[in-house]
Amino acid sequence: MHMADLGDVRLHYRIDGPDDGAPVVFVNSLGTDMRLWDPILPLLPDGLRILRFDKRGHGLSTCPSGPYSMGLLINDCEQLMDLHGFKDVMFVGLSIGGMIAQGLAVKRLDLMRAMVLSNTGAKIGTKEMWADRIRDVNSGGIEALADAVMDRWFSKDFHKNADLELWRNMLVRQEDAGYTGCSAAISGTDFFATTATLRLPTLGIAGSEDGSTPPDLVRETVDHIPGSQFHLIRKAGHLPCVERPDEFARVLTDFMRATGHI
Numbered sequence: 001m002h003m004a005d006l007g008d009v010r011l012h013y014r015i016d017g018p019d020d021g022a023p024v025v026f027v028n029s030l031g032t033d034m035r036l037w038d039p040i041l042p043l044l045p046d047g048l049r050i051l052r053f054d055k056r057g058h059g060l061s062t063c064p065s066g067p068y069s070m071g072l073l074i075n076d077c078e079q080l081m082d083l084h085g086f087k088d089v090m091f092v093g094l095s096i097g098g099m100i101a102q103g104l105a106v107k108r109l110d111l112m113r114a115m116v117l118s119n120t121g122a123k124i125g126t127k128e129m130w131a132d133r134i135r136d137v138n139s140g141g142i143e144a145l146a147d148a149v150m151d152r153w154f155s156k157d158f159h160k161n162a163d164l165e166l167w168r169n170m171l172v173r174q175e176d177a178g179y180t181g182c183s184a185a186i187s188g189t190d191f192f193a194t195t196a197t198l199r200l201p202t203l204g205i206a207g208s209e210d211g212s213t214p215p216d217l218v219r220e221t222v223d224h225i226p227g228s229q230f231h232l233i234r235k236a237g238h239l240p241c242v243e244r245p246d247e248f249a250r251v252l253t254d255f256m257r258a259t260g261h262i
Helices: 070-083 096-107 127-140 146-153 164-172 176-187 215-222 245-258
Strands: 002-005 010-016 022-027 048-053 089-094 112-118 202-207 229-233
Touching: 002 070, 010 070, 022 070, 022 096, 048 070, 070 096, 070 176, 089 096, 089 245, 096 112, 096 176, 112 215, 112 245, 127 176, 146 164, 202 215, 202 245, 215 229, 229 245
Parallel strands: 022 048, 022 089, 089 112, 112 202, 202 229
Antiparallel strands: 002 010, 010 048
């Protein structure tokens, strides 16, 4: 684990795998840190060079005052990739991570070989919805949203799993200002027009019980990219890499092979 000083923020990041491995970048969702990907990493092929990091205001990264813009979050990721020579990558983004993927692909296509847009959209929610969430966090902390977020994140079956508490704890222990800052970034983002200009191999992954980014939104987003693929993971919510890690890892590995990444 390391910290990268990018000026106004210091990002906590981790690189695993050999220096000459096929490069993969994982960017996680709002309210989670890089541990989101822990369930699938042991299931991926050996020899990958994997970059993960905590977004500003999340995990062990610093939390500059907000609100943040999507352009700022994209720039954070771009700088970190440039700093460590990550280019021609398979980029895997979930939720806000998938928005960062879309924006970075438009800005720096040279960095990306292919992308996986998991449980995301070119536009997520409405300005009014995000304003309500920001107001609730400002008045009662993330705890005020936690139970509703768990309902959107996970299927009904997973709510019987004791591990639900792990993910609830991860959510409520994020910085309130980081959560609201990134919420503002999502609120101000509509990438439908720019995502439609992209021409790179793309896989969309959705969870059948996702209450945050329903399957139709994921499919609508990736359908804007010619030749894209779509995979629905059943009995999973917003974080299928947690609920169905075997299937998520298999689909991701198959996509890597199909695009010649491994």
